[in-house]
Amino acid sequence: MSRPAPIEDSPEHAWQRAREILLARVGVEAFQAGVESLRFAGMESDLLRLLAPTTTTASWMALHHPGMLEDAMRSVGKPCRISVVVAGRAQGELFPGEGPTGKRRPIRFGALVPRYTFATFVVGASNQFANAACKAVAAQPGHHYNPLFLYGGVGLGKTHLANAIGHATIEANSDARVAYVSAEAFMTQLITALRRDRMDEFKSTFRKIDVLIVDDVQFLANRERTQEEFFHTFNALHEAHRQIILTSDTVPKDIPGLEERLRNRFEWGLIADLQPPDMETRVAILEKKAEIDGLDLPREVAIHLASKIDSNVRELEGCLTRLSAFASLSKTAITVDFARQVLHELLRDRSTVSIDTIQRVICEFYDVRLNDLLSKKRTRNISFPRQIGMYLSRKLTGESFPAIGGRFGGRDHSTVIHANNTIERRLKDDQRLRSSIDELQRLVNTKP
Ligand code: ADP
Ligand code: MG
DSSP states (O other): OOOOOOSSOOHHHHHHHHHHHHHHHHHHHHHHHHTTTOEEEEEETTEEEEEESSHHHHHHHHHHSTTHHHHHHHHTTOOOEEEEEEOSTTTTOSSTTOOTTOOOOOOOSSOOOTTOSSTTOOOOTTTHHHHHHHHHHHHSTTTSSSSEEEEESTTSSHHHHHHHHHHHHHHHOTTOOEEEEEHHHHHHHHHHHHHTTOHHHHHHHHTTOSEEEEEOGGGGTTOHHHHHHHHHHHHHHHHTTOEEEEEESSOGGGSTTOOHHHHHHHTSSEEEEEOOOOHHHHHHHHHHHHHHTTOOOOHHHHHHHHHHOOSOHHHHHHHHHHHHHHHHHTTOOOOHHHHHHHHHHHHHHSOOOOHHHHHHHHHHHHTOOHHHHTSSOOOHHHHHHHHHHHHHHHHHHOOOHHHHHHHTTSOOHHHHHHHHHHHHHHHHHOHHHHHHHHHHHHHHHHOO
16 A cells, blocks of 8 residues: 655654654553653654653653654654654753744644544533533633533543544644643653752743643642642633633542642533433444444444443444454454454453452451441551452453542552552462462452
8 A cells, every 4th residue: 555645744744743653553551651752853864863851751662662663754754763862951841942032833742632523522412511511612712611620431532522622722723732631741740840940941831821631630639749730820821811621530529639729720610521422322433433444334233332332432442443353354244243243252351340349359358347448547457458459450340540549448549559569569479369369359250
């Protein structure tokens, strides 16, 4: 297949396109870890120079996806060698390249996901309100609903809608400064700025933003310093009538460890929820996605999938991806029978275990009370079963660390990560623990 000729031939443009390819190839998480913050710094003969904010970012891609940067440049028709250096002065800058002239440069921090637009978002009863609110905000950022607070369960479209506002804003005004950051990225930036004694710069940079999207603010839980700085950023932007968009898995009042004054701010504007989509919407989402991917998906198959998977859109999409991969590998048309077969395997693999079940089993096995398991108590006879509970929750339910922390008495995600690592480490040379865990898994799987 011949690749399309580059629209514009500058090396910087080639790098931008390579970034898009990398996003598609390595996925959002790896992209954020290793690519997003790399900045174009120049190209000489066949050497592309990139700047990374930290040594970790500089080496991340080479470590985890060797050759990917080079491959991506080759794919866009600019084969080259690549040198990634850790930025000196430019470290942590949100809008690098802005010279002393003060000219507005449309460089954006935190790439929006290209396909998360309003056009690709399917509207149904479950998300109608949130969608309308987002469109109103995109039409006149900073005027209505500030902040806009989107909340809802995993995979229901918060990140998608928040990105869509960003895209629409830029479309209407290509000068707009749209920043999309996860709450964790905000925190990381803040910590870096503090460590390098560059808080003034951090502040002034964030306060230049026209539309600030902070994804998953539940991660701010218990981060006092981050919350404090975010509070000031929030106020500065709000006073200047800049738009703020926040997403979270719960309403502000249910985010544990969120300062009162910040919670209060979060509730100033409009709070819109995303609910799991109904049957019709699920079918429509599948058909839209099939259309985007150029996949021939018969209506009956869409209905079949939508009737089997009713929890969240991410799973629905995952299932369609799997189905289309299988179909193309086995050169089979996608029929209901074929879908049933593939789904059967998929659903069998998928865990149906809930955190509740795990907690019940743990309590019986270690003879502790549920109240204690979820309490702040740190005595070993309670904290150890709790760690095992977190470990098993991660292993058997695939829930996120923050979600698991939330279910274990509103703990921080770092606590869950710690528990998980501790148990994994001990499992290596603790035969007794291994058999306890085996037994626990058996109990969990047979519990009604
Ligand atoms: P969240 O941030 O709420 O966890 P995402 O925004 O990441 O969820 O959505 C998960 C996936 O489902 C994304 O690929 C997104 O494009 C897709 N998705 C969610 N809701 C819709 C919708 N209404 N129409 C089309 N795609 C959707
Ligand atoms: Mg999200």
